[in-house]
Amino acid sequence: MAKYKKERIAQLFDNLAAAGKDTKRKTLTSDHSIPQITSEKAFRRLELGSKDVLFDVGTGTGEKAIRAARICRQVIGIDISKKSLEIACKKAMREKLDNLVFTYSSFEEPCAELDLTQCGITKILAVYSLHHLSDQLKKESLGTLVQLLHRPGRMVIGDLMFFDEPNKYRHQFYEIGYDGGDTDFPSGVEHLTECLANLEARLTVEKIHPLVGVIVADWT
Ligand SMILES: C[S@@+](CC[C@H](N)C(=O)[O-])C[C@H]1O[C@@H](n2cnc3c(N)ncnc32)[C@H](O)[C@@H]1O
Numbered sequence: 689m690a691k692y693k694k695e696r697i698a699q700l701f702d703n704l705a706a707a708g709k710d711t712k713r714k715t716l717t718s719d720h721s722i723p724q725i726t727s728e729k730a731f732r733r734l735e736l737g738s739k740d741v742l743f744d745v746g747t748g749t750g751e752k753a754i755r756a757a758r759i760c761r762q763v764i765g766i767d768i769s770k771k772s773l774e775i776a777c778k779k780a781m782r783e784k785l786d787n788l789v790f791t792y793s794s795f796e797e798p799c800a801e802l803d804l805t806q807c808g809i810t811k812i813l814a815v816y817s818l819h820h821l822s823d824q825l826k827k828e829s830l831g832t833l834v835q836l837l838h839r840p841g842r843m844v845i846g847d848l849m850f851f852d853e854p855n856k857y858r859h860q861f862y863e864i865g866y867d868g869g870d871t872d873f874p875s876g877v878e879h880l881t882e883c884l885a886n887l888e889a890r891l892t893v894e895k896i897h898p899l900v901g902v903i904v905a906d907w908t
Contacts, residue, residue, distance in 0.1 A: 690870050692822045694768055694794065697871050701769035705749060723865040726896050727752065727815045730846025733904050734811050736760050743809045743836065745795055746817020750776025750788075756813075757788040764807060766793040795821055795829035804836050812836075812843040816865060819848040819874040826875060827883045834887045834907070843889070843905045848874035852898040864900050877901060 731752055736742065740760040744753040747765030749772045757763040757780070765788070767773050776790045793800035795818065812833055818826055830843075837843065848866050854874075857864070866872050880903055881891055889905035896902060 692820065692825065692873055694796070697820050698768040698770070700871055701748070701767070702771040705769060705771040705775050721865075722863060722897050722900050723816055726846040726900055726902060729894065729896065729902050730813060730815050730844045731755070733844045733846075733902060734813060734842065736811065740810045741808045741838075742811045742813060743798075743804065743807070743833075745798065745812065745814045745833065746820075747776060747790065748772050748817075750779055750790060752813060752815060753788060753790070754779055754783060754785065757783075757785045760811075761787065762807065763788045764802070764804065764809070765790045766798060768792065768794045795833070796825060798829075798832060798836065807836075808838055809836050810838050810841050812841070813846075814844070815846045816848070818845055819872050822873055823875050823879055826880065830880075830883045831887060834889075837907060839907050841907045843884075844902065845880065845905075846902045848872060848899055849877045849880055849901045849903070850874055850899055851877050851895050851901065854899055857897075857899055860897070860899075864897055866899060874899065877903075 736756055736759045741762040742756045742760050744765040747753045747767050750765050753763045753765035765776060770792055773790045773792060780788045791801045798804055861868055884891055884905045889907055892904045894902045
C-alpha cells in the first residue's frame, strides 16, 4: 500500500481539475452513485441556516461550498489543490457570491493562510476528503478542526469508512470511489467514531454502503 503524501494528492487533484473533472472518477458525479448519494446526505445533515458559518474542508472545485453560500451567512472552503481552488473561485465569481472564501490550506494546517479562530464557524463539512489522510493524521486533524468549531456546533463527514472487511467488496471499489490504497486511506468506522467520541461529540452514524458512511458529530 502507498503512503500518504500530501503533494502527490494535490498533484492528482490539480491534474483532474485541469482536465475539467471535479472528482477522481466519472461515477462520482453521477446522481445515483454512492459518492453522490453520500455527498447529498452529508450536505443535508448539515441542516444549514442563515446564521451558520460553514467550513468545507477539502472543498475541491467548491460545488457544496457554493450551494451552502446561498443559504449561510459565510462559507470558507479550503483545499490543497490550487487548480481546484482556482476553478472554485471562478464559479463563485460567476455566481456573484460575496460571502464565500476559498483558500489554500489543509486538514493538517487549516489556519495556514487564514485565521479561522475568529470566523465563528458553526458547521464543518468533509465530503470524500478526510480519507486521504492516515489514521494518525485523521485523529490529529479532527482534534484541530473541533477547536475551530463554536458551540453549539456540528461536523459532518461523508466518506469512505469501513464497516466491514474491504476486500469482500473489491468488485465495487470503482463504484464507491475507492482506489484500493493508492491515494485513498479510509479508516475503520470505529477509528473515526473513537476519535470523535474522545473529543466529546454526540454521534450518529449512517451506513450507506459497507465501505461508505456519513457521521454527524454534535457539540452542545
Ligand atoms: C474527492 S475530492 C472531494 C471534493 C469535494 N469535497 C466534493 O465532495 O466534491 C477530495 C478533495 O480533498 C482534497 N484533499 C486531499 N487531501 C487534503 C488535505 N490534506 N487537506 C485538504 N484537502 C485535501 C483534494 O485536493 C480534493 O480536492
